[in-house]
Amino acid sequence: MNAPPDILGSTAAQYINNAKAFGINCERALQQYRRFFRTGRTDVQLNVPEIRTIEHIETEGNTTKFTLRHGNDLFSESVIIAYQRADQTTRTTLCVSSQLGCAMGCTFCQTAQLGLLKNLTARDIVEQWFAARHQRNQHIDNIVFMGMGEPMDNLDAVLESIEILTDHNGAAIAPARITVSTVGRCAGIRRLATFSNRPGMRSLKLAVSINAPNDTIRSSIMPINRAEPMSALLDAMMQWRDRVLIEYVLIPTVNMQLEHADALATYLQPLRCTVNLIPYNPRQDSPWPAPDEGSIDAFAHRLSKRGMFVTRRRTTGRDVAAACGQLGIATPARVRRQPSGRRASLSIAGITNPAT
């Protein structure tokens, strides 16, 4: 073996196994692994491939967005959100990116403007946790795969990163505190369901962006729906053993009339789920404004009346473009994919699951 064992991209078992080739016994390797993940410090014997340091940080209130450089003009964006619970304790959620850019083309999303630039590796994903935990010195309670990219389009790396992040000798994030969010790629949902059947992974959480009450509206704002319509998506979601978090971005004039709430409730009726309403955060050059409070409340109330369990995501980080659907602004315009019908249709054909 020429390369040193990459501790950041390994579970403890993988690291211990690789370290043997460097004459490091199991006990010592385990000590190194624990020390590295828990303190962020490297052992003198440890040869850690370079770890990126945070380049840009922007904070608004309880929300911090940071970037890591992945080459000239390529950045991953991650968001740390701290929130206070009813019992006055604070919880911190880290929103990680699984790709740079995204191929899914959702019309309401800033990241879609980039096109897909790069899949991140498991190590790249874990590195975002490392930066938040040990460079920002933040205790991280929850991880959500809701940053840039569609996790199901890079599922090997996402699953590998979950194995590393949940390793009890390392980051030790409980699976119940990890949510994978998808635009609804059916094969990906099924594969994640199989993965979550593994011992120790059963409490992993699934979130699915629905964002529309019917195929016509959904196809107009989420191109993936043309390849995988809502009936197929419902079948896939029914495979999930636990409650599914349904994400619904409320976009004025598009999907938030009261009859849309009724149709959504009818569609979701067979599924055990919670609907999380997300007020639209206008992307650059957005054709739509943010929704007003009265319309949001009316939609939520209507869903509740129809027996749905409804939560509402508080908008945070809008001023630093860290809010939901706004990631991607750190990547310079010259790197962004220019809109092209041909490329868009290729992306759709290649779709196996839509993103967040």
Ligand code: SF4
């Ligand atoms: S909403 Fe999610 S899946 Fe859709 S373009 Fe944005 S990042 Fe991709």
